Amino acid sequence: MMNQKTTEQTLLSIKNLSTYFHTPEGVIRAVEGVNFDILKGACLGVLGESGCGKSVTALSIMQLIPSPPGEISSGSIQFAGKDLLRFSSRQMRSIRGKEISMIFQEPMTSLNPVYTVGNQIGETYRIHEGLDARQAKEKSIEMLSLVGIPSPQKRVDEYPHQLSGGMRQRVMIAMAIGCQPKLLIADEPTTALDVTIQAQILDLMAGLQEEMGMSIMMITHDLGVIAEISDKVVVMYAGQVVEQSSIDELFKHPLHPYSRGLLNSIPKLGDKFVRGKQPLREISGQVPDLINLPSGCLFASRCPKVEKKCLENVPQLIEIAPGHDVRCWLAG
Amino acid sequence: MLAYIIRRMFQAVAICLVISAMSFFMLFLNTDPALMLLPPEAEVADIAAFKKQMGLDRPVLIQYKDFLGRVVFHGDFGQSFVYKVPAVQLIMERFPATLRLALAAIVFINLVAIPVGVISAVKRGSFVDNIFTFFALMGQAMPLYWLGIMLIIIFGVWLRWLPISGSDSFAHLILPAITLGSWILPVNMRLVRSGMLDVLNKDYIRTARAKGLPEWLVLGKHAFKNAILPLVTVIGMQLGLLLGGAVVTETVFAWPGMGQLVLDSIHMGDYPVVQAVVVVFAVCVVVGNLVADILAALIDPRIRLN
Ligand SMILES: Nc1ncnc2c1ncn2[C@@H]1O[C@H](COP(=O)(O)OP(=O)(O)O)[C@@H](O)[C@H]1O
Ligand SMILES: [Mg+2]
Numbered sequence: 001m002m003n004q005k006t007t008e009q010t011l012l013s014i015k016n017l018s019t020y021f022h023t024p025e026g027v028i029r030a031v032e033g034v035n036f037d038i039l040k041g042a043c044l045g046v047l048g049e050s051g052c053g054k055s056v057t058a059l060s061i062m063q064l065i066p067s068p069p070g071e072i073s074s075g076s077i078q079f080a081g082k083d084l085l086r087f088s089s090r091q092m093r094s095i096r097g098k099e100i101s102m103i104f105q106e107p108m109t110s111l112n113p114v115y116t117v118g119n120q121i122g123e124t125y126r127i128h129e130g131l132d133a134r135q136a137k138e139k140s141i142e143m144l145s146l147v148g149i150p151s152p153q154k155r156v157d158e159y160p161h162q163l164s165g166g167m168r169q170r171v172m173i174a175m176a177i178g179c180q181p182k183l184l185i186a187d188e189p190t191t192a193l194d195v196t197i198q199a200q201i202l203d204l205m206a207g208l209q210e211e212m213g214m215s216i217m218m219i220t221h222d223l224g225v226i227a228e229i230s231d232k233v234v235v236m237y238a239g240q241v242v243e244q245s246s247i248d249e250l251f252k253h254p255l256h257p258y259s260r261g262l263l264n265s266i267p268k269l270g271d272k273f274v275r276g277k278q279p280l281r282e283i284s285g286q287v288p289d290l291i292n293l294p295s296g297c298l299f300a301s302r303c304p305k306v307e308k309k310c311l312e313n314v315p316q317l318i319e320i321a322p323g324h325d326v327r328c329w330l331a332g
Numbered sequence: 333m334l335a336y337i338i339r340r341m342f343q344a345v346a347i348c349l350v351i352s353a354m355s356f357f358m359l360f361l362n363t364d365p366a367l368m369l370l371p372p373e374a375e376v377a378d379i380a381a382f383k384k385q386m387g388l389d390r391p392v393l394i395q396y397k398d399f400l401g402r403v404v405f406h407g408d409f410g411q412s413f414v415y416k417v418p419a420v421q422l423i424m425e426r427f428p429a430t431l432r433l434a435l436a437a438i439v440f441i442n443l444v445a446i447p448v449g450v451i452s453a454v455k456r457g458s459f460v461d462n463i464f465t466f467f468a469l470m471g472q473a474m475p476l477y478w479l480g481i482m483l484i485i486i487f488g489v490w491l492r493w494l495p496i497s498g499s500d501s502f503a504h505l506i507l508p509a510i511t512l513g514s515w516i517l518p519v520n521m522r523l524v525r526s527g528m529l530d531v532l533n534k535d536y537i538r539t540a541r542a543k544g545l546p547e548w549l550v551l552g553k554h555a556f557k558n559a560i561l562p563l564v565t566v567i568g569m570q571l572g573l574l575l576g577g578a579v580v581t582e583t584v585f586a587w588p589g590m591g592q593l594v595l596d597s598i599h600m601g602d603y604p605v606v607q608a609v610v611v612v613f614a615v616c617v618v619v620g621n622l623v624a625d626i627l628a629a630l631i632d633p634r635i636r637l638n
Contacts (some may be wrong), residue, residue: 062542064538064541064542092636093544093545093546094544095512095544096541096542096543096544097542097543097544097545098544099544101542102542104535104538104539104542106535107534108537109534109536110536110538110539111536111537112539112540112554113538113558113632113633113634114556114557114558114631114632114633115538115553115554123544123545124544127543127544127545127549128544157634157635159634160636161633161634162637165631172539175539175543
């Protein structure tokens with residue numbers, strides 16, 4: 001059980017979350033037994049290759065898993081002391097966009113092409129704060145200038161196709177933080193943008209986080225992004241958390257062979273990590289089939305140090321050092 | 333937007349000209365009114381005299397230029413060879429009834445197709461979806477005249493709810509409009525259903541849900557306006573199909589439209605009437621498409637602002 005102190009500081013606590021997709025080919029175990037906490041005002045980075053269950057974890061928190069075929073099959077998601085998985089769909093709607101907001105990878109397709117950006121930003125105010133159309137538009141203009149869009153009075157009446165990718169992502173951010181959410185989930189918000197725009201968007205998010213005191217869950221496959229903005233990191237592999245620690249600790253003492261592989265796969269300039277589109281391709285081998293999971297450690301088939309027990313027994317996530325957990329037989 | 337509409341109007345006029353030319357030349361190549369109108373025992377000299385009298389002996393381009401000039405400046409398609417009155421007059425007596433029937437069918441089709449298509453998409457794979465699909469297939473498989481007769485028997489003869497022939501009141505319009513529309517209704521229903529299914533998978537729908545919008549706004553606002561676009565663009569074309577399809581329906585319900593006139597004038601090679609019909613139909617289709625284009629531009633800013 002959590003003690004009083006951690007409950008006060010913890011905003012979101014995910015316990016043993018499993019989310020499956022029931023497909024004709026079999027059950028896809030997209031997320032399996034995931035645990036992590038997000039502290040108030042902190043930024044948690046969620047790192048992992050494409051397909052490892054990052055988005056499914058985020059959508060599980062929002063309860064936006066398409067169902068069928070998806071289903072949250074077990075676990076609890078405590079948010080501000082209440083289990084979201086016990087919420088009715090109406091209660092959940094009052095949380096989405098107000099207490100927890102989410103922005104997505106594709107700013108090109110995440111905005112509705114047939115409504116103005118002002119309409120789409122203002123909608124959140126009309127729904128959650130009961131503002132009328134005029135007030136909502138004023139608020140939208142305010143938000144547009146807050147996220148650094150020039151001439152917001154003009155932009156508010158424009159359509160998404162009239163904006164650049166970076167601008168659209170700013171609009172998404174404006175939409176997400178309008179009601180001052182306690183948690184912002186950002187699912188690869190900079191992946192689709194080019195490098196200079198990426199930096200601007202990350203700076204914007206870091207600035208807003210400080211100003212508003214919200215927590216951020218930053219999902220990415222880019223270590224550079226994590227290094228830039230996060231305090232803590234969760235490394236995911238094949239639907240599981242394989243390592244979890246502070247950002248400094250992960251960079252200095254990565255314990256899981258997968259995390260080490262990720263760290264080795266980014267180029268270094270002196271001591272600084274270069275941010276950019278660096279796909280994590282250096283680790284050879286393939287992610288296991290999530291329908292027919294192998295016995296033992298899920299990373300074993302790609303692990304350079306694999307031993308006999310790795311193939312036979314499933315390692316548990318254990319705390320090796322204070323605040324540093326790892327799921328590996330060979331760690332410690 | 334205005335520039336867009338003006339450009340579309342120019343295109344519309346050009347299309348009308350092309351269609352009138354095509355109808356004129358095709359008819360000219362295919363039929364000889366002199367042979368059809370004069371008795372079989374007519375002498376060569378009689379035929380030549382007839383052609384001269386009707387202006388049919390002049391070069392075809394001259395005839396077309398004449399035809400176009402009269403049509404554009406005077407709305408004059410010439411005298412019907414058969415009825416000996418202006419072709420336009422024949423058509424204007426009957427065309428409004430046909431147009432009314434076609435428009436009523438369009439309204440009926442979409443009043444049913446849109447909600448049914450949306451429900452099918454939202455409840456895809458459910459019992460209701462399957463029922464709707466079943467009726468759609470039935471609607472498409474039934475011949476028009478057979479459906480018309482069935483409706484007459486059920487609602488006109490057995491139940492005595494609706495009149496079965498004539499065109500005096502709104503009630504008279506109901507059975508013919510349903511009969512005519514039942515043929516295209518399933519097409520539009522499938523179009524709305526697939527449009528909606530397509531849109532429901534889009535990222536912006538997930539965004540709308542992530543904002544905490546209630547489902548009726550997600551579907552009714554964010555999905556619907558996008559899903560309806562493919563339907564809007566075909567409605568203009570369907571006006572043409574319905575005007576054509578009205579011929580059979582009119583026969584079944586004794587509807588005073590131009591169905592019979594169209595058939596007769598084609599069989600008898602009554603040029604002026606056929607040409608007038610083709611041009612009137614073409615104008616209707618072109619105007620229908622123009623309206624559809626404008627509607628689509630109103631819905632989708634990507635069309636309007638380019
Ligand atoms: N709607 C869905 N239907 C079936 N499988 C899905 C669906 N969404 C995600 N998955 C599966 O869940 C796994 C994790 O996906 P995701 O969380 O999107 O990965 P990522 O870490 O790249 O965000 C993938 O193997 C994917 O195939
Ligand atoms: Mg993803």
